[in-house]
Amino acid sequence: MRSLSPAALRARLPRRAVLGAGAAASVASLLPARRASAAAPPPAAAADGLRALPSDTEVARQVRAEFVHSWEGYKRSAWGRDEVRPLSAGHNDFYLPGRTFGLSIVEALDTLWVMELDHEVKRAADWIEKHFDPAQDGDIHVFEAVIRLVGGLLSGHLCTGRPKLLARCRELADRLLPAFTASPTGIPYTRVNLRTGAVSGTNPPLAEVGSNILEFGVLSQLTGDRRYFDAAKRAYRAVLDRRSSLDLLGTSIDTESGRWTDTTSSVPNPPVDSFYEYLWAGGELFGDPELRDWYRLLTDAVLRAQGERSDGRLWFAQVDQETGEVVGRSQSELGAFYAGLLGKGGDRAAGEDYYKSWTMLLDRHPVLPEAVDFGEGTILSARNDLRPEYVNSSFDLWRLTGDASYKRTAYRYFKGLRDHLRVPGGYTVAADVTTSPVQLGDLTPGYWFAENPKYLYLMFARTRRFDQRKGLLSTEGKILRGAVRS
Numbered sequence: 001m002r003s004l005s006p007a008a009l010r011a012r013l014p015r016r017a018v019l020g021a022g023a024a025a026s027v028a029s030l031l032p033a034r035r036a037s038a039a040a041p042p043p044a045a046a047a048d049g050l051r052a053l054p055s056d057t058e059v060a061r062q063v064r065a066e067f068v069h070s071w072e073g074y075k076r077s078a079w080g081r082d083e084v085r086p087l088s089a090g091h092n093d094f095y096l097p098g099r100t101f102g103l104s105i106v107e108a109l110d111t112l113w114v115m116e117l118d119h120e121v122k123r124a125a126d127w128i129e130k131h132f133d134p135a136q137d138g139d140i141h142v143f144e145a146v147i148r149l150v151g152g153l154l155s156g157h158l159c160t161g162r163p164k165l166l167a168r169c170r171e172l173a174d175r176l177l178p179a180f181t182a183s184p185t186g187i188p189y190t191r192v193n194l195r196t197g198a199v200s201g202t203n204p205p206l207a208e209v210g211s212n213i214l215e216f217g218v219l220s221q222l223t224g225d226r227r228y229f230d231a232a233k234r235a236y237r238a239v240l241d242r243r244s245s246l247d248l249l250g251t252s253i254d255t256e257s258g259r260w261t262d263t264t265s266s267v268p269n270p271p272v273d274s275f276y277e278y279l280w281a282g283g284e285l286f287g288d289p290e291l292r293d294w295y296r297l298l299t300d301a302v303l304r305a306q307g308e309r310s311d312g313r314l315w316f317a318q319v320d321q322e323t324g325e326v327v328g329r330s331q332s333e334l335g336a337f338y339a340g341l342l343g344k345g346g347d348r349a350a351g352e353d354y355y356k357s358w359t360m361l362l363d364r365h366p367v368l369p370e371a372v373d374f375g376e377g378t379i380l381s382a383r384n385d386l387r388p389e390y391v392n393s394s395f396d397l398w399r400l401t402g403d404a405s406y407k408r409t410a411y412r413y414f415k416g417l418r419d420h421l422r423v424p425g426g427y428t429v430a431a432d433v434t435t436s437p438v439q440l441g442d443l444t445p446g447y448w449f450a451e452n453p454k455y456l457y458l459m460f461a462r463t464r465r466f467d468q469r470k471g472l473l474s475t476e477g478k479i480l481r482g483a484v485r486s
């Protein structure tokens, strides 16, 4: 894999795609009063994080304690339901109103295991084996079922060895499969009724088209049944066949006609984000040369057409897939995962630079806002949905480089959440991170139990249960390779 230096990347950017001085000045308004530069002392928050970083063992202990705090909150107020509302002690039905898949239990399973909370692992796995119902009568969101439930059951099986978890996983996957097999193009429908198999929803964004191949591929490996992997690969091929002359993809596409319904290339923002992550990871996990080639081809095009540098910061603009014309400069926090992906995919310098852009925001907002406009230098959404993407990249880049600075920024991220989003009932989302105190919402999203504490724990704990060299996690933080049972 080729590594792209910042200088090379800059040289490859089309002139019109590089921000002018005016735009650069407005980006600066996202910076703290004391600007970060190589010569200047680090901003207060960074210096504090550096001074205050305890030993790895101590950080791992703190992270585990905070995970247990939120897990106990879920158990107390919402056990068996999808998600907890930690302020009101209520719950949220994530998939179907009035129904439950025990989402937070499935999400937490491998995190509980990796943290050696074995009594809780048994309790969670017992609940799933007894109560998890993959045949409920309702139209379920296929993508959210694959990355959270199929992935959670798979990793739960890989970590614990319990065969019934794999059986539940396979039954659910079989019920999701019509979304792929009923499609004339191979591009999946967005919803399927788990009981009847009826499909609906013909306008999936790319994340929903591609973010299946890891879960379906591992399921094929474990069962010897190729149908899952083949369905996921067919969906990828259908989209790659429809790339533009610039080798760019759009944002959403029609299941039945195969025509683009949104021709904006919006990498790494949602709703395309994990489409690209799964290309790289699929190539890695299954040794599939086509997936590897597709990742390289598309990533070269994205770096060429969408990368923008301003004030030394790297961001990604939205462009028309046919003309390359810039149509927007918004950046979602969900896109922060891309720093780690670029690093893993061979573009280490670009990945590290993109990570720095997000760290600059962390200097200013210890709890990151959901979205910014890097052209205007404004916050587009001041919410925070307890997002894991920044620390996902800390984890990926630390594993790749061994650079301790990623531990320091990860710890600052952790402290920001603990200082601002911890409540007696666990951890909650924020309605506005720009107010003091931060204005809180009332939800612990299921992914919290799968992602943020796990990335942090795996960075600091010297656990025997995870192989740092071989380990591979899904977009939902599920351990799909590298769980060490013994």
Ligand code: DMJ
Pocket (backbone or CB within 6 Å): 274, 334, 387, 388, 389, 447, 475, 476, 477
């Ligand atoms: C998670 O469900 C997954 O990481 C997904 O790929 C998109 N992001 C959410 C959490 O923000």
